[in-house]
Amino acid sequence: MVPAVFQKNNEQLEQERTLILRYTGEDDRFYLVAGQDGDHLSVPKNRNVQKPLIQSSKTLTPAFRLLALAFLGLAPAGLGTLVFAPLAALWALVIWVTHPLPRSDTLRVVLVWGLAAGLLAIAIPLSRLLLARLS
Amino acid sequence: MILRALFLTGAWFTLSLVVLLLAGARLRRLHTAISLVWLAAVLGLGDVFALLTFGRPSEVMLLTALTAALGLVCIWRLRDWNAFGQVAWLTTLIITPLFLVYAYSVIIATELAPASFAVALMFLFLQSIASLVALTHMFENIDISCRVRWHNRIERLNPAPGFLPMVSLHLPAYDEPPQVVEETLRALAALDYPNYEVLVVDNNTPDESTWRPIERLCRELGPRFRFIHLDNWPGFKSGALNFGLTQTSPSAELIGVIDADYQVEPSFLRELVPAFTDPQVAFIQAPQDYRDFKPGDFSEAMYYSYEYFFRVPMPVRNEHNAIIFSGTMGLIRKSVLQEIGGWSEWCVTEDAEASLRVLKLGYKSLYFHRSLGRGLMPCTFAGLKKQRFRWCFGNVQILRTHWESLMPWAHWIDPQNRLTLAQRYFYLAGCLQWFSDAFNFAFVCFLVAGGMIKLGAAHFTILPITGPWISLAFIFILLNLWRLAWVLRNALKLSWGLAFRSMYGMFSVGWVVALASFQALIQFKTTFMRTPKTTGDARVLNGLFATQWEAGIGLLCLALGASILALADRTPNTLFIGGLLLLQSSLYLTSPIYGMFYKSCS
Structure with missing residues (x-):
């Protein structure tokens, strides 16, 4: 899922006052988005992936x-x-x-x-x- | 014996509750001696009444001794409540199970056909669960009115000079009118705080002409403001907020969520940020408040029914570190939000769900009692119903997902779970209370069936109803309605008239809440229904159309109740069923009335 090339990282994105993005996919670590000019970016989620409160038992x-x-x-x-x-x-x-x-x-x-x-x-x-x- | 015990506790209950409703909120003194004297007075007066009428001395003495012992426990455990609250809670705790035991004994003792017996037991089962839920409401109501000593009540935090962590304010927007967002953004630009940023996250707004003016305004307001437009974005509001989290300044320590229609006061951040000097505090919540109601209008009654949550359950929960984070007008520590993995995208009340996960980690929460910003109420009654549907659905989602963490044995299965007993109780009770309207609807079904049988003079009994059953149920209903109006009056400082109108405002959304709770039980996911705050067709006929089901149920109850009172026999049983049907019709018919006349936007 994660693309080979990061065209922009989060720090670069943060420099921009306006972001116009289209969602194309995601995995646990990255959002995959398309910018206005058609370039594809992967944006680090920069947060942990959710864990349930109690690991519920599927078998039970x-x-x-x-x-x-x-x-x-x-x-x-x-x-x-x-x-x-x-x-x-x-x-x-x-x-x-x-x-x-x-x-x-x-x-x-x-x-x-x-x-x-x-x-x-x-x-x-x-x-x-x-x-x-x-x- | 059960009947005599029920009559005796009924006398205690009636006396203590009437005094509670007349003077419970006025007694502002705490002293064990006062509590003991009042306990002795209630028990003594009830005993004298019993001994002069129906009571047997040995039974009266035994029940009084047991109640007095439990009363001492209540007085000790609830030592922050005044005497009237303590004794009223005690008598409620005793009469509720006794009434259920009595109802059960009546069912057992009556010669019923097998089908009637099964139906009567079904009714008793529902009644038992509904009584438990009613007890949770009662506890909150007494706590808010009779608590004299507050341990965590915060109306103003001590300023922390030099403590100015960076705050990132996230403003999610979906198809919001630019003029509304403009007012919100200008209020944010006027915040009296030096270190903050504002991220406007517009997700999936289809029309570019809606979001472009907001983007331009963000540029105009300066470098603190950033605008993000997301297309085709999943996860509804939480999806947008989670992306906003990735774009938050790395130096931000706190996150605030502001709804697109909220105008915050300039002091919003200065007032709330000092709470975070305590590293254990994970989030603070200020009340949600509204600015668009008109005095004397239906919108005013609805405004106060909204206020109820932030004036009654929230302060009560705050005493036990068990509040919910309700999104707008709250701040949450960024590191904690990251620790729990951001906002849940499966839940339509992601804010409340996040607070449960935060508390599970052992952090503290705080409720700030003063309003620091005001938003818009839904424009029409249909919008209001959508909002209630979402709130109820989200809470049932939370219950379905996290029920195991709220059970008494949760620590046993998961030693990492740091929720206290009180936190588990309040979260469980808070979720279960959403089922109250569903229970009421079930009772309406029983009532309608009973009413039809009465009218048809069929020889089938749904529920064996005795004289004592009727009188006690009548007292319960009357006192409970009085209690709800009383708590609205006290907690929100309303006149009796406005308190009753607000109470009926709460009842007016009962049907949609009942529907949402049913639906959430059988279906886990739903779409996030945006609440329209500024647009919507508020014409009378549209309001009536939006409440056609409530109108239908209300008219059915009205017609049946009136027919029974006019045509059926005049036994207490018949009068009771007829009266209850009329009462239920008044609850359901409130919806079409609000539907036709409620309008908050100009």
Whole structure:
């Protein structure tokens, strides 16, 4: 992505009171732009590339999504939780068994289990009440 | 037993909240003895009432002892609040879960069909989450009105002679009218500060005749001013600001973002820059303020509903080093902005998102309480709705991306995360509060369904509603509306009339906020919708067209509520549903009224 020739660097650009540029591309370190006279420039970004606050775990993302569904599943008398909480726990278990996980992800696995268990503890009595009415 | 406990706490709650609303903002003395006396008075009066009517001595004593113990914790933890605030918060904390437990017990005890039971539980689930969100609002409202001792309140910073770091002011512009930008640039040229530059970054303005006059003006204003026009530039406003960062003078230590319509006061930099003598301070934010409202007009009510954020949540958050950087009228340390990697281009509220990442690194933030510049409000109600949509969408984006950093276990997973518990709470609560309008819409759906069943005299119950449920819900609604008007009146020094109009100004954008929160949950990215500040068709019919959905929902509630009150049976249950529908219609019908008559630009 980075062009071989820098026709102007940042210090040179800073001398100009007016810049008229057109975007053509970028990578982590440079903006690639075209000047008014058609010359192509690469402008150093001069800043770090963003890092997310917490490196989110891609492998465990589905488990957290299932956990969110399990939480929402409390609404229809906990029936949704009965389906999604075990699935979330199972997903976390499978990932834990099949993937070598860093410490943070191992903690996330424990967290998924804990939260799934907590949600189930609320959902089971709720759904039993519903089932009692159905019967 | 639950019902008796609910009645007793209801008595405490009503007494403490009525006194809070009547005198909470006037008591400016702090003393533990006053707090203890007021706590004892509230509990004692409630107990006497209970013992004379429904109460059983053993239950009353037990509940009073537990509440008194929790009250002592409240008085100790909230020692900067006056007695009225402490006790009102205590009783709110107790009655909220009790009410939910009672509602649950009613659902369990009532013989409901399975479908009714499931629907009732769904309602209770929504009610529980909405109650949590309501508690966060309540906390802010009491804090702003009853806090006597402020630790971080800054109205003026001590001057730091000789401390004059270079400030680079970035002015992003997209298709802005040249005359508006000219006023902004001339105000910047008049700044009483020796060491600054101004970078006007015009991105993607399609018509050259719009940006050329601004370019010429930059040349005319002297070497401090530079103009950058970017074509085909990605990343919306943050993309432009990130490029501006690459062109910032290497000697600049601070970055300021100024919206194209803001006229800053000459003292803007002199007032704010001394904050950075503390190397831990990463950013300072002054209130955003507006200059184009007309007294007595709809724009005045809307002006104060804007002010709410900078007069209520921001000062409260500032006490816990948890403010947000809201872009314009703020300064941020360049090195910190570089450390976090610049502005996020995926987020439509990039400023608020950046502040979370800055605080995560353990830096300090400051809120400056005095307005140092004024901008323009959106020209039409449609523009205002666009702006609210963007704010809500951006905050839900932040929540979706950073939720894990705000959880109680965040430190456990990421030891680098230096957000304090208070910071995590305020950011989480701030994002969740955007869902309040969505919850209200869900309640409207339940109400409409309940109303139709009432009207059709069908034998189906959506929610078992008992007498105590109705009376307590009625007290909650009434006191909460009163509280919001009360806090607007106190924090913004408004008359009752203007406070109510501003409150309805807030409600008028409820539908678009509800839509944005729904949409942001299912779709992560959106386009950055520029808020038109000077152009827009403000004709009455256009305003009505822009609020057709709100008008439809409001009319439905009005028709249904009126029909129920006129035609259905006269039981408390029916009156309650009819009354609530009329109340909801008043909230939704505010939108078309504002849509037709709100106009801020001349």
